[in-house]
Amino acid sequence: MEPRYLPESSNLGCCKTYPLIRLDKERRANNFRRANNELFVEKRTTQLRDIRKGEREILAASKEIDFFALLQRNTSMLRFESSGIHQWGVFSGCKFKTGDPLVEYTGELIRNSIAEIRQIQYEHEGNNGSYIFRIDDDTCIDATRKGGIARFLNHSCDPNCDTDIILINKIPHVIISAIRDIEPLEELTYDYRLPHESKKKAITCLCGSPKCKKYLNYSEDYAKTLNYSIEKVFTKNITKDIEEEEFNDSGESEESPFFDET
Numbered sequence: 001m002e003p004r005y006l007p008e009s010s011n012l013g014c015c016k017t018y019p020l021i022r023l024d025k026e027r028r029a030n031n032f033r034r035a036n037n038e039l040f041v042e043k044r045t046t047q048l049r050d051i052r053k054g055e056r057e058i059l060a061a062s063k064e065i066d067f068f069a070l071l072q073r074n075t076s077m078l079r080f081e082s083s084g085i086h087q088w089g090v091f092s093g094c095k096f097k098t099g100d101p102l103v104e105y106t107g108e109l110i111r112n113s114i115a116e117i118r119q120i121q122y123e124h125e126g127n128n129g130s131y132i133f134r135i136d137d138d139t140c141i142d143a144t145r146k147g148g149i150a151r152f153l154n155h156s157c158d159p160n161c162d163t164d165i166i167l168i169n170k171i172p173h174v175i176i177s178a179i180r181d182i183e184p185l186e187e188l189t190y191d192y193r194l195p196h197e198s199k200k201k202a203i204t205c206l207c208g209s210p211k212c213k214k215y216l217n218y219s220e221d222y223a224k225t226l227n228y229s230i231e232k233v234f235t236k237n238i239t240k241d242i243e244e245e246e247f248n249d250s251g252e253s254e255e256s257p258f259f260d261e262t
Helices: 025-076 112-124 220-251
Strands: 005-007 020-022 078-082 088-092 101-105 108-111 132-134 139-142 161-168 171-178
Touching: 025 078, 025 101, 108 112, 112 132, 112 139
Parallel strands: none
Antiparallel strands: 005 020, 078 088, 101 171, 108 139, 132 139, 161 171
16 A cells, blocks of 8 residues: 655654654655565566576476487497397497496386285296386386386396486386496496395306306395394393293292192
């Protein structure tokens, strides 16, 4: 609302004791212009903020487009051939630099509970070569029957690639990128990072690297740590049982001392 009156300046600290005087037209016009200018600046600032936000979104979208264009081009340069590590493998058709995105691990995005059921089903069908990539505790990518060339990348204890998980529109994407320079016709490998299991279920590693760990899902150091933990818990339980038996033998009798049958 346009201000019409202004109290006189007072040194007494109380303006209510003074009458209000009417502003002249010039001062009212100045106040009106100042209010309009402030409103214009505020609107302009909001508009600029929205424009910059839109520019950032366009820039991010263009970066995503450029990224996936580069990824698609690099994927087209890969070759699918027989491998010296295990059955089939993926080989580079040109030289790649460190950090280059090479291929996306594609397949069906499913829950972990469904992945466990499918794993049992695949083993029952005699298909031990299932291609299930675990993203986290809740989500997996099953590329066994619907997947791309990335599922044929073999494991290596000294790999030249690694996996990165990125979110686009809240949907996870697994990107396999080079962690060192890769020469033409070199096989692409990455560390599967399978969870540790008992030695009976150990999968032998065939990577042939000088840094080979012999197994994909078993480690002697991890087994020693696990056995030590189990032995420690077992010993603690036995000690507790022995102490309870000694206490019962020494502190309790068959007849209660507080009850007299006479």
